[in-house]
Amino acid sequence: MPRIPAMQAVVDVLVSEGVDTAFGCPGAAILPLYHAMQGSGIEHLIVRHEEGATHMADGWARTTGNVGVAIGTSGPAGTNMITGLYTAQADSIPILCITGQADSRKLHTEAFQAVDIVEIAKPVTKWAVQVKEAAQLPWVFREAFRIARSGRPGPVLIDLPIDVQRQEIEWDSSIDSPLPVIRATPSPARVERALDLLLAAERPLILAGGGVVLGDASDRLRTVAELLGVPVGVTLMGKGTFPEDHELFAGMAGIQTSQRWANAAFLEADLVLALGARFGDRHTGDLDVYRGNRKFIHVDIEPTQLGKVFGPDLGIVSDTGAFLDALIEAASKRSLARDRAWPQRIGALKESLPRREDFEDTPIKAPRVFKEINEFYGEDAYFVTAIGLYQIWSGQFQRAHKPRHYQVCGQAGPLGWEIPAAIGVKKAKPEAEVVGVVGDYSFQFLVEELAVAAQYDVGFVLIMLNNEYLGLIRQAETGYEMNFEVDIHYDKNGTDNVKVMEAYGCSGTRVTEPGEIRASLEWARKEAERTSRPVLVEIMIEREGNAAMGKALDSVVEFEPIAG
Numbered sequence: 001m002p003r004i005p006a007m008q009a010v011v012d013v014l015v016s017e018g019v020d021t022a023f024g025c026p027g028a029a030i031l032p033l034y035h036a037m038q039g040s041g042i043e044h045l046i047v048r049h050e051e052g053a054t055h056m057a058d059g060w061a062r063t064t065g066n067v068g069v070a071i072g073t074s075g076p077a078g079t080n081m082i083t084g085l086y087t088a089q090a091d092s093i094p095i096l097c098i099t100g101q102a103d104s105r106k107l108h109t110e111a112f113q114a115v116d117i118v119e120i121a122k123p124v125t126k127w128a129v130q131v132k133e134a135a136q137l138p139w140v141f142r143e144a145f146r147i148a149r150s151g152r153p154g155p156v157l158i159d160l161p162i163d164v165q166r167q168e169i170e171w172d173s174s175i176d177s178p179l180p181v182i183r184a185t186p187s188p189a190r191v192e193r194a195l196d197l198l199l200a201a202e203r204p205l206i207l208a209g210g211g212v213v214l215g216d217a218s219d220r221l222r223t224v225a226e227l228l229g230v231p232v233g234v235t236l237m238g239k240g241t242f243p244e245d246h247e248l249f250a251g252m253a254g255i256q257t258s259q260r261w262a263n264a265a266f267l268e269a270d271l272v273l274a275l276g277a278r279f280g281d282r283h284t285g286d287l288d289v290y291r292g293n294r295k296f297i298h299v300d301i302e303p304t305q306l307g308k309v310f311g312p313d314l315g316i317v318s319d320t321g322a323f324l325d326a327l328i329e330a331a332s333k334r335s336l337a338r339d340r341a342w343p344q345r346i347g348a349l350k351e352s353l354p355r356r357e358d359f360e361d362t363p364i365k366a367p368r369v370f371k372e373i374n375e376f377y378g379e380d381a382y383f384v385t386a387i388g389l390y391q392i393w394s395g396q397f398q399r400a401h402k403p404r405h406y407q408v409c410g411q412a413g414p415l416g417w418e419i420p421a422a423i424g425v426k427k428a429k430p431e432a433e434v435v436g437v438v439g440d441y442s443f444q445f446l447v448e449e450l451a452v453a454a455q456y457d458v459g460f461v462l463i464m465l466n467n468e469y470l471g472l473i474r475q476a477e478t479g480y481e482m483n484f485e486v487d488i489h490y491d492k493n494g495t496d497n498v499k500v501m502e503a504y505g506c507s508g509t510r511v512t513e514p515g516e517i518r519a520s521l522e523w524a525r526k527e528a529e530r531t532s533r534p535v536l537v538e539i540m541i542e543r544e545g546n547a548a549m550g551k552a553l554d555s556v557v558e559f560e561p562i563a564g
Helices: 006-016 028-037 050-064 076-080 082-090 104-109 117-124 134-149 188-200 210-214 218-228 260-268 287-291 320-331 341-352 366-376 389-397 418-428 447-455 471-480 497-503 514-531
Strands: 003-005 021-024 043-046 068-072 095-101 127-130 156-161 168-170 204-208 232-234 271-275 295-300 314-317 382-385 406-408 434-439 461-466 507-511 535-540
Touching (some): 003 006, 006 028, 050 418, 068 076, 134 156, 134 168, 188 295, 188 320, 210 218, 218 320, 232 260, 260 341, 418 434, 497 507, 514 535
Parallel strands (some): 021 043, 068 095, 204 271, 434 461, 461 535, 507 535
16 A cells, blocks of 8 residues: 555545535644645635635535535634534535644643534534544545435534644555445335325325435426326425426425415325425424324434424335335336316415515515516526525525525524525536525625635625514514614615625625616626626615514414415
8 A cells, every 4th residue: 555645545535525626714733634635626715714614515515415525723613613514414414524623642731722623513413523543534534425425414524633634644545435325215015005195195295305305306206296196395495396387386384484375285285295304393383283184204314303393194214216216116006096186276275375576665575576586587596595584585485496406504594604605506506697695684694705706706696685674583573572682774774785795896786676676686697797706786675574474384474465
């Protein structure tokens, strides 16, 4: 075996695992890795904050399906990554965070920037490990990629003491390869039972969660839906897994991100086949209402997800794609008679229970913004959005037709996610049109990452819904009969976000009339292409507009005039 620097072996592993882009910030305790990365073919983007690196790796991973990589030095670099690790864990996104560490022989002396990042990261990772023996390095990295991809995907962290990084090891990358990832397949008997339940139901519904995206199973989902004639609803994380203009699309049920007609359809269903869905509380609301008298089949790749929120009538441990393959095979051996009454009923609900979006009001009402987005952007555009009223409105009104094209930090909900995530998406798909839907408050959390996009010519559009409020919390405060410390307005229009963009070498425009939105989106698209930098369309919306939401599927409160 040849003897090479340990970090060269690590870089060889990264390259062979399909990593062509990494996001990070060098520091003294991680420099041997950076030295080995020179000339490796891995493009590195210098971030302005390590949390930004994790969200960039997150956006890259959601888009490619591969493991995203974020790199930092010792001490605060690792602690800054915790929010990104938590976000990736919550949404089952495979990322690898690599941290530098002080000399392993000095860790007990409270050396400079020495922190036990492994123990800190354990609750928000699938695996966190510090490498103490240099010869283990390539094997630890191979195992990290295997763990990140296996079962329910998720984040891992590897901590590298500086003295371990500096060593040489015996390693030959030419005879090495990634470790195999075993895909969970379903019990045939349980597939047959699931098919029995589906065929016996009068009003069955498939609920597609994020596991359908992660399992690259959207095409097979459509095949099953059309084969059995079963309508398909989506969760927020499953948005884009099924075409929203398909006659079998049953919308998104939930107590926040939902359509009125989708909630009505769900409540009429007598059986729900949930694929890779967690039954999150913002989807289910009151469980007594959500469960009702309907039966549930729950398919998930992670065994401990079954029964976590409530016990299903039938639980199946499987990769979503493998389950759908088995279901298609089982159905091909049966005589199938599709009943059109139930899909037609859902179509009737869609016609009779829409929400209005054609507002001409000034200040602009949020639904009008998404009407313009839907009409302007094609199905190939990639969208990212984070947390707040703007995300809830997006879930309610914005359409998505393809998997991995609508990305949202659904469970952790960190403010500031959009800008770095958009950078990650654009680096993964350089030729794609990438759009971030952002709030005025979230925009400022990681705004410094605009400098990264400007430096590396990463062009995308940001559409800001600016109400100069912590809008979601202001709405939540109404239940306490207060409006306290949520108003961030000052001077005439508060922060001049267009000037903020310009300070980073980017550009932007402010919109105050609904008739100006379309022209501004057209300008932003051309400007992003011309400059290869982020462009902001800041849309001033009504300050105290509320999004429809409630505590249960049957009691969502509507705050706008009903369209039908």
